[in-house]
Structures are given as structure tokens and as C-alpha cells.
Amino acid sequence: MSKRISAKHKIDRRLGVNLWGRPKSPINDREYGPGQHGQRRKKPTDFGLQLMAKQRLKGYYGNIGERQFRRMYQEASRRRGDTSENMIGLLERRLESVVYRAKFVPTVFAARQFINHGHVKVNGKRVNIGSYQLKEGDVVEVKDKSKDLTIVLGATQMGERDVPDYIEVDHRKMTARLVRIPQLADVPYPVTMEPHLVVEFYSR
Secondary structure (H helix, E strand, O other): OOOOOOOOHHHHHHHOOOOOOOOOOHHHOOOOOOOOOOOOOOOOOHHHHHHHHHHHHHHHOOOOOHHHHHHHHHHHHHOOOOHHHHHHHHHHOEHHHHHHHOOOOOOHHHHHHHHHOOOEEEOOEEOOOOOOEOOOOOEEEEOHHHOOOHHHHHHHOOOOOOOOOOEEEEOOOOEEEEOOOOOHHHOOOOOOOOHHHHHHHHOO
16 A cells, blocks of 8 residues: 555645646645745756656656565566556556556556455455556456446546547446557647656666
């Protein structure tokens, strides 16, 4: 579970963006950070830009812990190809990311809790680890007893976001299949993500 204690919308105000593109985000009304010094603006340094890019990406996926996020960068750097694209692929392959993308739950935080409570199966077997890495072709399914939960029924009707084309979803059966590993350009982020700056941050 995430060790985040503060309300998730405070992440929006701290980063100065509507991170998940939600209509209730406080940044829609106040485009400055929290606290008495929140309205002060100063030009960020290169390090500051890299740090902000890392915080945005880490926060978007449910405020992943720093140690886990660094391990993800290290895994991405070991793989062939562009490290920043590899990192996006690893983040989108997380079970909690696919459950969120498939609109089985309203938020990525809810996805983590939903999985931890045993409501999800992968290829017919129960998996209760949100960071579980899916492979292309893996099928994620909401357990029969969980399909009528209010949180699930409400999420599937949400019109504020669409299911991306790299995930195949059947909301009648409550199943989702990871068709392919996406690249940065495929992922429907509500704000600009700069994983190359995250790579620069960790490779200093």
C-alpha cells in the first residue's frame, strides 16, 4: 500500500497541475501551491524540472514509493531500447494501472485497494499485488462476487476518460486484455509527462 497520508488532491496543488484530469481537482480553482508561500513563482533549475517530472509521473500512478520507483528506473535502463519508453511500459503493465485504465474503478488509488482486497484475477488466478507486471495477452477479470459493487458499476459509467486502445475491455463480462505494451504517445495522460527528465534525474 502507498504510504501517502495527505489527501490525493493535495498532490495536484503541490505539483500545480490537474494530474488525473478530474473535475473536482482544486487546481481548477486555484492554480498555485498550498500554504502561505504557494503563490510565489520562481524559475526552476534543471534539477527542479527533473524533480517535478519525477514527482508528476510517480504521483500519477498512485504515489509509488521512492525505492520502488527507482527500481523501476533501474529495470528500464537494463532493457534494450529507450529507457524512458521502457519506464512507461513498465508503469502501464502494472496490474493496478490496467484495472484503472479499464475503468473497473474510478481512481488508481481505488485500483490498488481493489486488488489488495482480492477482487481481481489474472488469467483465472487471484492476484492481490497492485505492482504485478502483466504480459501482452494477459486477461484481467473482476471476480463474479465483485462485479456488482457500487464502485465498479459507477466507474464503468464514468465519461471523463476513455479506455486506451492497447487494452481490450468487455464491461459486460468485466474482463480486460493487455493487447500490447504502450509507448509514451499512446498513453492518455491529462498532463504532459516527461519521462526523459526522470531518466536524467536518476542518471545524475
